[in-house]
Amino acid sequence: MTTSEPQSRPAAPRPAPTLADEPAAATAEDLLAAVALGDQQAFAQLYDLMSSRVYGLVRRVLRDPAQAEEVGQEVMLEIWRRASRFDRARGSALSWVMTMAHARAVDRVRSEQSSTDRDLKYATQSVQRDVDVVVDAVELSLEKRQVQRCLGGLTALQRESINLAYYSGYTQAEVAAALKVPLGTVKTRLRDGLIRLRDCLGVAS
Incomplete structure (x- = not known):
């Protein structure tokens, strides 16, 4: 009578890992x-x-x-x-x-x-500079026009004397020689012409 070999038992399943094991x-x-x-x-x-x-x-x-x-x-x-x-x-x-x-x-x-x-700030300053340039140009242009208008109200001798003395740089003696008039006459015409220009331009004395 033969004895049978012992049958091996199946391994018990391992327990699933829990959160505590992770x-x-x-x-x-x-x-x-x-x-x-x-x-x-x-x-x-x-x-x-x-x-x-x-x-x-x-x-x-x-x-x-x-x-x-x-x-x-x-x-x-x-x-x-x-x-x-x-x-x-x-x-x-x-x-x-x-x-x-x-x-x-x-x-x-x-x-x-x-x-x-x-x-x-830079843009504002740039605009302000541009505005100032324009204003200066306009004021200068208007001033020139006003001066020309006021010069037109002078006598010919007054106007020529002032143009030579103040715009061409002549001395009073040179103005007298250029206009062929006495020096005293030139001085008088310059003085009277400047007074009329001052009043025309509204410049305070």
Whole structure:
């Protein structure tokens, strides 16, 4: 009588792993500590965890999506550079990051406003200079016309004496020689002509 070999029993099923058996996810504080040591993988995880929140905050301050995205990238880069400054005893990682993001966004707003103010000031000054040039030209043109009109009200000798003395640079003696009249006559005509010009132009004596 042969004895049969003992049949092997099937192995008992292994219990399914529970959440307690899985490693706990790293917190933002732990990731920052790792980033401070130069851990690029930790930074990638922190980026995925924080970037959307950073962008959302910056977007509410700046309004402009393109600028918000740019500033958001600057904030994440600043986190990489300044992670060693984070002190968990002074607050959470989220608070630290959001404070940094808000400060960056406000700085951008102030910078843009300052640039706008400079551009506006320059434009205003340029316009004012252009206006001043035009006003000066108009005033000069009107003044010349008024002088010409007033000169037309003088006698021929007065007008010629003034033209030679004040517009051609002649001395009184040269005016007398050019007009072939006595020097005393020229002096009298110049004096009387200037008085009439002053009254015509409304110049206070």
